[in-house]
Amino acid sequence: xxxxxxxxxxxxxxxxxxxxxxxxxxxxxxxxxxxxxxxxxxxxxxxxxxxxxxxxxxxxxxxxxxxxxxxxxxxxxxxxxxxxxxxxxxxxxxxxxxxxxxxxxxxxxxxxxxxxxxxxxxxxxxxxxxxxxxxxxxxxxxxxxxxxxxxxxxxxxxxxxxxxxxxxxxxxxxxxxxxxxxxxxxxxxxxxxxxxxxxxxxxxxxxxxxxxxxxxxxxxxxxxxxxxxxxxxxxxxxxxxxxxxxxxxxxxxxxxxxxxxxxxxxxxxxxxxxxxxxxxxxxxxxxxxxxxxxxxxxxxxxxxxxxxxxxxxxxxxxxxxxxxxxxxxxxxxxxxxxxxxxxxxxxxxxxxxxxxxxxxxxxxxxxxxxxxxxxxxxxxxxxxxxxxxxxxxxxxxxxxxxxxxxxxxxxxxxxxxxxxxxxxxxxxxxx
Amino acid sequence: xxxxxxxxxxxxxxxxxxxxxxxxxxxxxxxxxxxxxxxxxxxxxxxxxxxxxxxxxxxxxxxxxxxxxxxxxxxxxxxxxxxxxxxxxxxxxxxxxxxxxxxxxxxxxxxxxxxxxxxxxxxxxxxxxxxxxxxxxxxxxxxxxxxxxxxxxxxxxxxxxxxxxxxxxxxxxxxxxxxxxxxxxxxxxxxxxxxxxxxxxxxxxxxxxxxxxxxxxxxxxxxxxxxxxxxxxxxxxxxxxxxxxxxxxxxxxxxxxxxxxxxxxxxxxxxxxxxxxxxxxxxxxxxxxxxxxxxxxxxxxxxxxxxxxxxxxxxxxxxxxxxxxxxxxxxxxxxxxxxxxxxxxxxxxx
Numbered sequence: 001x002x003x004x005x006x007x008x009x010x011x012x013x014x015x016x017x018x019x020x021x022x023x024x025x026x027x028x029x030x031x032x033x034x035x036x037x038x039x040x041x042x043x044x045x046x047x048x049x050x051x052x053x054x055x056x057x058x059x060x061x062x063x064x065x066x067x068x069x070x071x072x073x074x075x076x077x078x079x080x081x082x083x084x085x086x087x088x089x090x091x092x093x094x095x096x097x098x099x100x101x102x103x104x105x106x107x108x109x110x111x112x113x114x115x116x117x118x119x120x121x122x123x124x125x126x127x128x129x130x131x132x133x134x135x136x137x138x139x140x141x142x143x144x145x146x147x148x149x150x151x152x153x154x155x156x157x158x159x160x161x162x163x164x165x166x167x168x169x170x171x172x173x174x175x176x177x178x179x180x181x182x183x184x185x186x187x188x189x190x191x192x193x194x195x196x197x198x199x200x201x202x203x204x205x206x207x208x209x210x211x212x213x214x215x216x217x218x219x220x221x222x223x224x225x226x227x228x229x230x231x232x233x234x235x236x237x238x239x240x241x242x243x244x245x246x247x248x249x250x251x252x253x254x255x256x257x258x259x260x261x262x263x264x265x266x267x268x269x270x271x272x273x274x275x276x277x278x279x280x281x282x283x284x285x286x287x288x289x290x291x292x293x294x295x296x297x298x299x300x301x302x303x304x305x306x307x308x309x310x311x312x313x314x315x316x317x318x319x320x321x322x323x324x325x326x327x328x329x330x331x332x333x334x335x336x337x338x339x340x341x342x343x344x345x346x347x348x349x350x351x352x353x354x355x356x357x358x359x360x361x362x363x364x365x366x367x368x369x370x371x372x373x374x375x376x377x378x379x380x381x382x383x384x385x386x387x388x389x390x391x392x393x394x395x396x397x398x399x400x401x402x403x404x405x406x407x408x409x410x411x412x413x414x415x416x417x418x419x420x421x422x423x424x425x426x427x428x429x430x431x
Numbered sequence: 432x433x434x435x436x437x438x439x440x441x442x443x444x445x446x447x448x449x450x451x452x453x454x455x456x457x458x459x460x461x462x463x464x465x466x467x468x469x470x471x472x473x474x475x476x477x478x479x480x481x482x483x484x485x486x487x488x489x490x491x492x493x494x495x496x497x498x499x500x501x502x503x504x505x506x507x508x509x510x511x512x513x514x515x516x517x518x519x520x521x522x523x524x525x526x527x528x529x530x531x532x533x534x535x536x537x538x539x540x541x542x543x544x545x546x547x548x549x550x551x552x553x554x555x556x557x558x559x560x561x562x563x564x565x566x567x568x569x570x571x572x573x574x575x576x577x578x579x580x581x582x583x584x585x586x587x588x589x590x591x592x593x594x595x596x597x598x599x600x601x602x603x604x605x606x607x608x609x610x611x612x613x614x615x616x617x618x619x620x621x622x623x624x625x626x627x628x629x630x631x632x633x634x635x636x637x638x639x640x641x642x643x644x645x646x647x648x649x650x651x652x653x654x655x656x657x658x659x660x661x662x663x664x665x666x667x668x669x670x671x672x673x674x675x676x677x678x679x680x681x682x683x684x685x686x687x688x689x690x691x692x693x694x695x696x697x698x699x700x701x702x703x704x705x706x707x708x709x710x711x712x713x714x715x716x717x718x719x720x721x722x723x724x725x726x727x728x729x730x731x732x733x734x735x736x737x738x739x740x741x742x743x744x745x746x747x748x749x750x751x752x753x754x755x756x757x758x759x760x761x762x763x764x765x766x767x768x769x770x771x772x773x774x775x776x777x778x779x780x781x
Contacts, residue, residue, distance in 0.1 A: 087747065087748075088747040091502070091747065091750075095504065113501060113502060113750065114502050114750070115502070117501065117502065117503055118501075118502040118503045118504070119503075207727070207728045208728065209728070209729060259590070260589065260590065260617065260620060261588050261589050261590040261591070261620050262620070263619065263620040263622075263647075263727070263730060263731040264584060264587070264588040264589070264618075264619050264620050264727070265588070394501075394748065394749045394750050395500075395749055395750075395751065397749075398744070398745075398748065398749040402524065405729060405732060405733060406732060408622075408731060408732070409622040409731055409732035410732075
């Protein structure tokens with residue numbers, strides 16, 4: 001009656017299924033071997049599959065082809081989930097001893113915990129020296145590229161995490177002016193004005209789980225300053241101290257000014273609220289600006305550093321690595337040289353909506369936002385983002401994420417700080 | 432691996448054949464071939480099942496008891512070996528996950544099977560538009576959970592979704608006339624948990640989750656019922672079609688009314704269908720991932736998180752392979768609680 005009870009069907013599907021699985025298992029290695037035998041190839045793994053990102057990746061490929069015209073490029077990009085799907089797929093390949101020739105990673109802790117500590121990555125100090133990258137890549141990024149004294153990655157593009165975007169019209173209608181920068185207190189005053197006018201002061205989307213930690217790290221940076229912020233991740237700044245307490249209270253206060261439907265939204269939904277004018281601000285990485293550009297409303301959107309965090313640049317940086325046992329190591333090295341070059345980076349950045357990791361390039365081809373960001377990048381203290389994996393090891397990052405899920409409901413700064421302090425103790429920072 | 436009894440038989444037959452005359456040999460060879468063909472054809476799938484199902488289940492169980500909690504593969508067994516499970520069950524978040532799965536499963540099964548039966552009986556009554564409705568009810572089943580999850584997320588967004596419809600229909604206008612607040616549920620953004628069991632029962636101290644009904648789960652249940660009640664309906668329709676018309680005629684000759692016919696005769700006759708449907712939908716709901724992931728994700732305060740999401744999070748984002756594996760083993764255990772009695776029963780029927 002049901003397929004569950006029908007035996008003949010069961011057996012038939014079983015046999016068919018196993019035949020297919022058998023064929024897949026026996027044929028797949030054969031196919032792979034054939035692919036490896038073909039000499040001149042380069043396989044690059046990333047999660048840049050969407051429109052302008054994919055276009056940016058193509059320009060990086062073009063820079064490589066200019067140096068190695070006969071090499072066939074295999075684009076092994078995996079779509080979806082802000083890289084989470086791609087990371088899962090890549091992890092499987094690496095654990096199975098089948099690395100691509102190069103892959104995309106964030107810097108610092110993500111690079112360390114996911115790829116360097118398990119022994120998947122080759123140090124590239126020689127490339128850094130040959131290409132003189134230390135002279136052109138700012139110290140903050142060079143430090144994030146270094147694990148245990150060796151360089152393992154070449155940064156390609158830089159996003160900024162601590163930016164607020166606002167609707168100029170909405171602010172003008174309510175008599176609010178935003179200058180070069182806003183302080184935390186000024187922001188809370190503005191928030192009161194907007195609330196009184198029936199406008200959501202700060203749009204938030206908390207569904208994907210990284211947005212609240214990002215808002216929180218922006219507030220931490222604003223409260224603590226760059227040095228103490230960096231100390232949070234190496235154990236020199238106490239998580240149970242007064243500065244963090246103030247930041248926790250700021251977060252809870254800020255959460256009083258966000259939209260009620262944040263658990264149902266992701267960051268792009270929050271950005272839409274700002275673009276539509278139902279919310280005044282949103283605090284998000286500068287990829288959100290790309291949505292305004294795509295919608296053609298970038299003229300109505302203003303931006304500045306997250307309130308109180310002017311002078312600090314929370315960086316979200318993509319780079320490429322050299323694997324241990326790359327199928328085509330020479331091509332992989334050529335690829336890294338290509339993506340580290342000024343020409344490739346300046347071609348890539350406008351498409352990706354980021355700025356080049358090198359500071360010696362001519363930023364005039366970037367849009368107005370990119371030029372502002374590039375200028376700030378050169379002048380500010382560049383620090384690592386926790387919400388995007390660079391500042392803390394995965395476990396500590398996840399524990400902060402869980403604390404943020406809880407504080408969104410409890411709105412209790414004291415228990416939030418306690419949870420953070422416990423997580424920091426469990427993470428054994430600095431050891 | 433233990434050989435199938437038929438292999439021994441085959442050997443015996445071959446030995447006998449060697450000792451007997453020519454035509455017997457022919458016959459025996461033929462018989463032997465006939466007997467061997469079954470196991471031979473089955474062996475690829477048996478071997479593949481052994482490796483890819485049972486072997487991998489074994490590996491997962493091993494990992495769940497190992498020290499492997501970073502990207503560095505570590506097969507060594509943790510001390511004590513139940514430590515991962517111990518901390519898993521002490522995690523408030525995982526307790527919430529289990530609560531959510533149970534609540535979801537119970538409400539989803541009752542509603543989906545109840546609605547499916549109702550639809551099937553209505554269609555069985557040869558209502559006008561029978562064929563149209565059968566397809567209308569079954570159609571959601573053909574869609575992917577991810578697609579419907581995203582659509583339902585928009586519908587149940589309290590600021591832009593169905594609540595606007597309540598305003599447009601004037602429901603809130605009427606309510607306000609009667610001095611009541613607007614009807615504006617917070618749907619998937621509602622962090623409340625209704626009716627904590629801990630208020631009435633003395634629960635052990637380690638249970639830190641509120642054992643009640645997470646309000647944010649309601650829209651997810653509605654979405655799942657919408658999607659799968661058509662499947663239950665199709666199951667019941669096939670069951671109803673298999674019941675001979677004689678039964679109905681005999682019942683009406685004996686003077687049974689419509690309600691009596693269904694309550695006392697048809698529904699009891701449909702019991703095997705009900706059990707199959709409950710099992711199939713039950714294991715779908717215990718393992719549910721994609722619908723929840725696309726619709727509400729973890730939900731406010733983990734109000735809609737299920738073990739599948741937890742496992743994905745722990746394994747691939749946090750790289751705590753042992754915790755992720757332990758969560759999968761718990762899921763497997765829950766599903767086997769449903770499946771194994773069913774299999775045991777159907778084995779007995781053979």
